[in-house]
Amino acid sequence: MIAEKKTIRESLGDRIFLGMIYLFLTIILLLVLYPLVYILSSSLSSPEAVSAGRVWLWPMDITLDGYKTVFKNEQVLHGYANSLFYTVIGTLISVTLTIMIAYPLSKKTFYGRSPMMMFITFTMLFSGGLIPTYLVVKSLGMIDTRWALLIPNAIWVWQVIIARTFFQSSIPDELGEAAEIDGCSDWRFIFSVIIPLAKPIIAVLSLMYAVGQWNAYFDALIYLKTQSLYPLQLILRSILVLNNGAATVDAGEMVKRQQMVELMKYSLIVVASLPVLIIYPFVQRFFVQGMLIGSVKG
Numbered sequence: 001m002i003a004e005k006k007t008i009r010e011s012l013g014d015r016i017f018l019g020m021i022y023l024f025l026t027i028i029l030l031l032v033l034y035p036l037v038y039i040l041s042s043s044l045s046s047p048e049a050v051s052a053g054r055v056w057l058w059p060m061d062i063t064l065d066g067y068k069t070v071f072k073n074e075q076v077l078h079g080y081a082n083s084l085f086y087t088v089i090g091t092l093i094s095v096t097l098t099i100m101i102a103y104p105l106s107k108k109t110f111y112g113r114s115p116m117m118m119f120i121t122f123t124m125l126f127s128g129g130l131i132p133t134y135l136v137v138k139s140l141g142m143i144d145t146r147w148a149l150l151i152p153n154a155i156w157v158w159q160v161i162i163a164r165t166f167f168q169s170s171i172p173d174e175l176g177e178a179a180e181i182d183g184c185s186d187w188r189f190i191f192s193v194i195i196p197l198a199k200p201i202i203a204v205l206s207l208m209y210a211v212g213q214w215n216a217y218f219d220a221l222i223y224l225k226t227q228s229l230y231p232l233q234l235i236l237r238s239i240l241v242l243n244n245g246a247a248t249v250d251a252g253e254m255v256k257r258q259q260m261v262e263l264m265k266y267s268l269i270v271v272a273s274l275p276v277l278i279i280y281p282f283v284q285r286f287f288v289q290g291m292l293i294g295s296v297k298g
Contacts, residue, residue: 043266047259066267079235086231087213090150094209097155102163124157148223159205166201211276236268
């Protein structure tokens with residue numbers, strides 16, 4: 001005799017509660033999604049429609065003039081290339097240094113790891129300040145060089161804590177002991193065992209450092225003087241905030257120029273956000289896994 005499948009009937013109060021949760025999450029989704037849709041629609045609309053405020057959800061008078069103007073601007077292209085360089089090289093440096101400092105701190109046999117971890121955590125709570133940091137960077141000869149955006153903020157303390165927790169909870173000490181018995185060197189053990197097992201946390205660190213490096217502009221604003229070294233974020237600031245274009249006397253031309261600047265604002269936001277949106281789906285699986293395993297647990 002086939003047993004009947006029994007399901008637990010939810011009470012009226014449970015249904016109301018779940019309905020309220022779904023409604024709340026739907027509202028949050030719309031609040032997050034609408035600005036993205038609005039920016040994308042505005043970037044595809046005509047300058048007149050954007051400046052007149054006729055765009056509220058769907059594109060009006062669809063055109064690619066904003067993107068054409070963006071990619072015709074040599075400053076934007078140079079800034080894009082510089083940001084890609086800073087992001088790729090900076091992420092490589094940061095992930096490498098973070099793993100090099102987090103893995104030894106995760107080993108119980110590492111002498112002095114507790115005082116060193118306290119010292120590292122102290123820097124997360126207290127810093128030397130902007131002026132002392134600038135003087136240190138200047139004394140190292142990194143002012144107006146690419147290294148000024150790669151070295152001073154290469155390691156983030158929170159990422160070190162996450163990576164150390166991952167190594168403590170996911171890499172058993174027996175692996176190191178077995179490798180040592182087999183005559184495996186420390187470097188061979190790191191590249192052959194640790195790195196393959198640490199793919200989730202490497203994905204987490206790479207995404208965090210890449211997003212932070214891509215969106216960073218304050219360090220470039222302080223340390224860089226040569227415009228050819230500016231990242232994309234400084235170029236966007238120059239175009240949108242300072243609006244330092246050629247002055248014009250003709251009122252009609254000024255209106256058209258202002259409309260195009262307004263359209264470029266949305267096109268630049270889409271262009272600047274595109275790399276992160278493209279990268280995230282490929283590392284999302286590792287990102288979630290690494291965050292769950294490497295999170296600080298009580």
